[in-house]
Amino acid sequence: MFTLFILLLQRLGIILVLAFLLVNVSFFRKLITKKTIKAQVALILIFTVFAVISNLTGVEITRSNTLVQTPFLTGLPQSDSIANTRTLVITVAGIVGGPIVGGVVGFLGGIHRVLQGNFSDYFYIVSSTLVGWIIGLIGKYIKTPNTYPKPWTTALLGILAESIQMTFIWIFSGLALVKLIFIPMLLLNSIGASVFISILNAYLSNEQQLKAVQTHDVLNLTNKTLPYFRQGLNINSAQKACTIIKRYTNFDAIGITDRINVLAHVGAAEDHHVAGQAVLTDLSKHVIASGETKYAYHKEEIGCPHHECPLESAIVLPLKVNGKTIGALKMYFTKAERLTQVEENLAKGLASIFSSQLALGLAEEQSKLISDAEIKSLQAQINPHFFFNAINTISALMRTDVDKARAALLQLSTFFRSSLQGVQETEIPLQQEQEHVNSYMSLEQTRFPDKYTVSYDIQASSDVKVPPFCLQVLVENSVKHAFSNRKNGNKIHISVKQEQNNLQIAVADNGIGINPDLLKRLGQETITSSTGTGTALANLNRRLIGLYGNESHLQITSSPEGTTIRIMIPFKEA
Incomplete structure (x- = not known):
């Protein structure tokens, strides 16, 4: 039993390393916050791959309860069994994606287990599906909008999931196998599910802290730019505003234009994006003409005619007063990969606030005249x-x-x-x-x-x-x-x-x-x-x-x- 515990601990390490890498992928982070059918399908595919990996890295157990170690267990005799971390994956899938995602992942993981065992042990299809659906249903009601269950709660769900699985194994494979694998799999799968969810919660907590800091910075930023945007769009006010925006954000360059000319550009590429000159980039021209926000994820999309321009990604937003585009706010990075959803959301909010500040300035000017x-x-x-x-x-x-x-x-x-x-x-x-x-x-x-x-x-x-x-x-x-x-x-x-x-x-x-x-x-x-x-x-x-x-x-x-x-x-x- 102890040897099996050590072998499963190694397999658990593989799953948790993959989980850590997965959480650091922006595509996955977006999926767990969405409730769309496409997001559910994507989560099903991701967790099914994890379930298959769990099956392939399992520990083979012969009829005589002898452990067989192989790097990848692609197939085994119908008389043998496997100890693996599949239940862990199905548990996490249910908690993250709900009963539908958990149930489908359990169903597909069970099918793979049957194919792996040369069309034996069909009960795994039913048991794995039931585990995913039950855990998903419970998880749906106990998680909060911004976090998943606490570690001890997740561990209890893992114990419940493994207990359901063991009940089926007891009925269809006998008590001897259950005695050998029950404690190692119960401990490792419940602990593993708890660690997996803790990794997700740690990310969500860090994201909330980042949003809080960002919101605080936005309030400071808007308070400091208000006196300048109230003066309207001109070279002096735009230069002051760009300097403040760059100081309070992570962008490498900030620019503001009116409908024709660059009013200010602070940061990278300021040697050829010069105040008073005509707007250079095709991206900015398009935004000013259409009044729509545009994103550039590659240097070519920016369309700067200067061949040595270091700007590689950008967000260009229209500045509007009374529904009319009067200029553009431009935010640049020198590394394309730094442009993420966080920066896009920040830029949209700033453009809306700055447009309101410009409208305030226009209203004040009209009241004077x-x-x-x-x-x-x-x-x-x-x-x-x-x-x-x-x-x-x-x-x-x-x-x-x-x-x-x-x-x-x-x-x-x-x-x-x-x-x-x-x-x-x-x-x-x-x-x-x-x-x-x-x-x-x-x-x-x-x-x-x-x-x-x-x-x-x-x-x-x-x-x-x-x-x-x-x-x-x-x-x-x-x-x-x-x-x-x-x-x-x-x-x-x-x-x-x-x-x-x-x-x-x-x-x-x-x-x-x-x-x-x-x-x-x-x-x-x-x-x-x-x-x-x-x-x-x-x-x-x-x-x-x-x-x-x-x-x-x-x-x-x-x-x-x-x-x-x-x-x-x-x-x-x-």
Whole structure:
């Protein structure tokens, strides 16, 4: 028994070395995070190869319980048996891929075992399939979204899997074989499964830490680039921004262009990518013309005419303001293999944030040049307290839930961009206004989980025209004032209905109601109150009357059971 244990320990080492190498392959790392059919098929193929290797490296056991050592066990007499690590592989396949992957890998591994034994021991097909399906089913319910079961839990699953296998061997091959192989295979396969899953968990944990560090760096980066991108795209601001971006990222070179010229290039190849000269690379020209992000994984794809250019891979992203491409952000590596999915995701996020910062700068410039009270009142809707609260929430989430922090950062970008777009329009599609509300509420619900519930009753086309902020101001008013300190059960209902040639918009809450003394003044004037001034509602009311006439003013009804604010505007479609 001890000799068998040592021999199986050697075979286990082979599987674990292969597991370590596998986890370091980016293709496999992407597969374990996806839930698609293609990903399942790929996992089945990978783990089936492991199961076959386990069969081939097994230890042959003769009828007289003598151990036979061979480098690769391609076949054996029908009377002999094998001790191997196949159950380990099937266990891991079930935990990683679920019952379907585990069951299919067990089925295919069992078929190979039958072929290896010259069409003997058909029960291995059933037992291996059953092991994969049961472990996959259990693993599906005990693993978390970001990690697999803990080592001791995996070890228990390995013991369960091997016990099922041994039960079949006992029934069909006899107790003598079970006595010889049970303890060595039980120990090694359970320990091996635990180590295999621990390798995966170690990778996932490192990845989460990397994301947290990256998110923190992105926040610092965007904070430092904001003053320059608010100045618009010019040689000075682009040079400063590129220097900051390169300092906070791992790229070898950073470049920014407008639609025609290179505005700045910092890092490798700056000797021929010179500010003020026309855009050189075909890749950048294509992005500027099409407005689509492009990736270059080889030097030839970049299309730089300079023969000695050291740049070998690149991400080029459009910088957009109000849907129009005004330039490009270019990020380069001097080694093609350094361009990975992590860098691609980072670049996309940065391009979105920088575009928002440019839009902010454009809006500020317009507010300076155009003395229009309407624009100024709209700009007032971008609440700095809300913005800083959201940033603080995101910073806190980075320590507990990186994925939520990234999602909140994207929602903040969407909210900010929608606010800026509203500054420049008198009417926008209903869908755009709804997205603005959704991004606002997503951030509020991130700060206060389960505190608010928002429901919609939209009985109009998503393209119908509405004033910007008409929903967002009303929803924010409910969030701030309707529910006092109530922590749950707070409901906001938004309805949009077409009534003949008009569009009726209503936002209702189940809050505490409005003081009757304030109700008549609300929306008409600024009110001195401990909970706010009513400026946003007053601005919205003035905008509605200015756009559509007195009949479109805010209609407010309130009681201790809640408040409803209605708007009636002319029906217009895009």
